Amino acid sequence: MGDIYLFDVASRQAQWLSVRQATISSNIANANTPGFKAKDVEPFSKVFDRTHLTMAATSKAHLGFDEASVRPEKVRKSESWDTVHSGNSVSIEQEMIKAGEINREYSLNTGIVKAFHRMLLASTRSGQ
Template identity: 45%
Template sequence: MDPVNLFDLAAQQARWLSVRQNAIAGNVANANTPGYRTNDIEPFDKVLDRSRVAMTSTQTGHLSGGATEAGYAIKAEDPKHAVLPSDNTVAVEDELMKAGEVRRSFELNTAIVKAFHRMIMLSTKA
């Protein structure tokens, strides 16, 4: 099993979050475009399933999974809402909720990387 580099994993998630943020921004920008369909990308856990990261459980009951290479497929969402007056499926409220999730995920990603960086720096001090 290859070692998991936390910083590579964090960078992969940051790239995924950037792609998702871009898709959300496109949805908001096209909120009044007639016939526009909401776009989103696949969840990060599915991206991880295709990446080289393989989780191993240390005890029974812990989660495990595995996979191969990551890519971010943008796909049109199934319309959850009735077609709006502009004949599209963009609900701005939903898009703003998604944007908030992306922001919180970026903040968590950054905090984890900072904590691990600090830990590594402390462990290498002589």
């Protein structure tokens, strides 16, 4: 049986979600800091595209992931709702929406991994 990369991809996404959650938490923590600019991370689809995942991977390094490649970016003006008089661009409502998205993506990620794990266990038990 060849390597199964679904678990690697799920692990990479969980790491990305963790970095994004930390970034959102930082935004919320600095909501009253004058001049603070809200940040977000690069979308996972862009991070995943850089992995160059193919059907026939020959090395575990093909899915390399380092936290330095998922750096917080400044939120573009088109993504920000408003800037208060102090120059702070954090919108608590927008950050809470992002936190909800992270929660849903994490739940989906863990649900897929659990289902795949059960399927894998079922296939190995039936082969005995």
